[in-house]
Amino acid sequence: MPTVVSIFDRPSDVAKAVRKLRDRGHDQLTTYSPAPFTEVEDAEDPKPSKVRLFTLIGGLLGLVTGFAIQIWMSLDWPLKIGGKAYASIPAYVIVGFELTILFGGLATFLGLMLVGRLAPGRLDKAYSKRFSAEEFGVAVDCKDSDVAEIDALMRAHTAKEVHVVQA
Amino acid sequence: MTPPPPGAEALALPVPKDSIYNRDIMAVTKGFSLKWLALVLLALGGLLQAVGVFAYQTYTGLGVAGYQAPVFWGVYIITFVFWIGIGHAGTLISAILFLFRAKWRNAINRGAEAMTVFAVLTAALFPLIHIGRLWKFYFMIPYPNQRGLWVNFKSPLLWDLFAINTYLTISVVFFFVGLIPDLAIARDRAPNGIKKLLYTVLSLGWQGTGRQWKAHSRTVLHLSGLATPLVLSVHSVVSWDFAMSVLPGWHATIFAPYFVAGAIFGGFAMVLTLMIPVRRIWGLEHIITDYHFENMSRFILFTSWIVGYAYTMEYFIAWYSGVEWEQTSFFLRAFGPYWLSTWIMIFCNVVAPQVLWFKSCRTNVHLLFVLSVIINIGMWFERYVIIITSLSRDFVPAAWGIYIPSPVELSILVGSFSFFSLLFLLFLKVFPVIAITEVKELAIHARDHAHGGAH
Numbered sequence: 001m002p003t004v005v006s007i008f009d010r011p012s013d014v015a016k017a018v019r020k021l022r023d024r025g026h027d028q029l030t031t032y033s034p035a036p037f038t039e040v041e042d043a044e045d046p047k048p049s050k051v052r053l054f055t056l057i058g059g060l061l062g063l064v065t066g067f068a069i070q071i072w073m074s075l076d077w078p079l080k081i082g083g084k085a086y087a088s089i090p091a092y093v094i095v096g097f098e099l100t101i102l103f104g105g106l107a108t109f110l111g112l113m114l115v116g117r118l119a120p121g122r123l124d125k126a127y128s129k130r131f132s133a134e135e136f137g138v139a140v141d142c143k144d145s146d147v148a149e150i151d152a153l154m155r156a157h158t159a160k161e162v163h164v165v166q167a
Numbered sequence: 168m169t170p171p172p173p174g175a176e177a178l179a180l181p182v183p184k185d186s187i188y189n190r191d192i193m194a195v196t197k198g199f200s201l202k203w204l205a206l207v208l209l210a211l212g213g214l215l216q217a218v219g220v221f222a223y224q225t226y227t228g229l230g231v232a233g234y235q236a237p238v239f240w241g242v243y244i245i246t247f248v249f250w251i252g253i254g255h256a257g258t259l260i261s262a263i264l265f266l267f268r269a270k271w272r273n274a275i276n277r278g279a280e281a282m283t284v285f286a287v288l289t290a291a292l293f294p295l296i297h298i299g300r301l302w303k304f305y306f307m308i309p310y311p312n313q314r315g316l317w318v319n320f321k322s323p324l325l326w327d328l329f330a331i332n333t334y335l336t337i338s339v340v341f342f343f344v345g346l347i348p349d350l351a352i353a354r355d356r357a358p359n360g361i362k363k364l365l366y367t368v369l370s371l372g373w374q375g376t377g378r379q380w381k382a383h384s385r386t387v388l389h390l391s392g393l394a395t396p397l398v399l400s401v402h403s404v405v406s407w408d409f410a411m412s413v414l415p416g417w418h419a420t421i422f423a424p425y426f427v428a429g430a431i432f433g434g435f436a437m438v439l440t441l442m443i444p445v446r447r448i449w450g451l452e453h454i455i456t457d458y459h460f461e462n463m464s465r466f467i468l469f470t471s472w473i474v475g476y477a478y479t480m481e482y483f484i485a486w487y488s489g490v491e492w493e494q495t496s497f498f499l500r501a502f503g504p505y506w507l508s509t510w511i512m513i514f515c516n517v518v519a520p521q522v523l524w525f526k527s528c529r530t531n532v533h534l535l536f537v538l539s540v541i542i543n544i545g546m547w548f549e550r551y552v553i554i555i556t557s558l559s560r561d562f563v564p565a566a567w568g569i570y571i572p573s574p575v576e577l578s579i580l581v582g583s584f585s586f587f588s589l590l591f592l593l594f595l596k597v598f599p600v601i602a603i604t605e606v607k608e609l610a611i612h613a614r615d616h617a618h619g620g621a622h
Binding site: 010011012030031032033034035036037038040041043044045048049050051052055059069070073074076077079081082084088091092094095097098099101102104105106108109111112113115116117118119120121122123124127129131132133134 | 189316320321337348379385386404
């Protein structure tokens, strides 16, 4: 299946071109940007990133873990300290809080890896070094018969170059 | 219409139009100047002498560190609090200013985040140096053991262990997440070789797809949201190492906000100390402008007032409490044997920064550099005053003593600055010192809007 890669200079043009492609039913597409631009990201996929679920689950897990280990450990080796109860909740708020942040942060990073499909050294055929400089790319996976249509469409939307990469 | 050139090789053409941000910022990592090498050697020397002195201390015992009754917390704890404090400005710039959408942070956040990681790494060494029996440090970690013992979760020192380790981990994650897109730039620019391999692995196959950027922005937002309460908690917990005790001069509710404000104040000064020479040496004036330094000066002036307020309030409460021990403790701070350190602290942290009321001073880079060094000194003395005056003058005059830092402690203090400098110098040669994609984002936006009248 061929991939049509068009090169753009401006994020607003990319967003418009991508919306047009999706209207025409070409939704097997990927954008490449040198910096984050919400208009481009939303044109590609308007749904919010799932990373937020990871933060929530990680944070809650950390909170529960924090209190659970402190309560269990102080009951496992009971020592009266400062006249406080063995399981002294107010004194445990701090470690509970720190573990909420720790687990939440690490889970968020895991979320970035999984949602962003990050893996060292793996690059798409359509990727170019130009996209880490200052140019934008739109890659569309399509049938051979659609190449000409997409080419024309992209050039009409100020794509300065259009290339075809065979997968 | 030209026919599309076949195959991927067309895309592998050299970059037609190089990004000046990629070029100028990555240029910092290229080559080794004589000055840089000299600084690295100096820092390495300073670190190695401290390693030697530490071996001597470990072999001989903590007595060589000048510890004697009643002062058993000396330069090591002072320097620990100092470095933890330095880290705070980095998190403030990267997380809190991000949440406030203060775009000017883009030029300095990478340097500040690196500073945070290195400062916390340096600080984390000090509890280990301070405990003397280094090989027993793992007793602090709760792990299942044959003795059936667990750690005491009601102790502020244990809270500190959790706070510092969480802070270190989250700072590293934050720093690394911000670096990923810039490492992809470095990967794309590096010639084949060891650096290319390093960047390829570290950039995690980043391509800047819409999906990746969306996940990345979300991650940065959430990490900022997590790091903001974290940074406020870390120095609060450090302050509770003192405030939870009943020593006059330590047992105060103002300690947490007082320490946090001091940390931000001192940390901003350290950002200036590091970024002013970096900007000068590599000619990055078009990216880090005087405007950035002026904004940081404003922060320094503001936090200087909070710190000054805390100093005043401590004396007021000591008087107002009517507690004789508290009053004596504070009288001796200002007029006792450690009067000099107290007045150095007040001069450096409250008096000297007042020059920043004047725009001519806020935009004078040389003056800012000198002032930032003065503030670093002042913040070290602040911790010296808090820790030493209270410990050496506690409840019973018969138990009073005098503490003088020993040469061993001072060598290790020098070693900590060397360790920090060495890490920062190596950082300059491996990672981009300015967040390239963030600076570029603003530039591309500006270009798009300039063109976009027609849209």
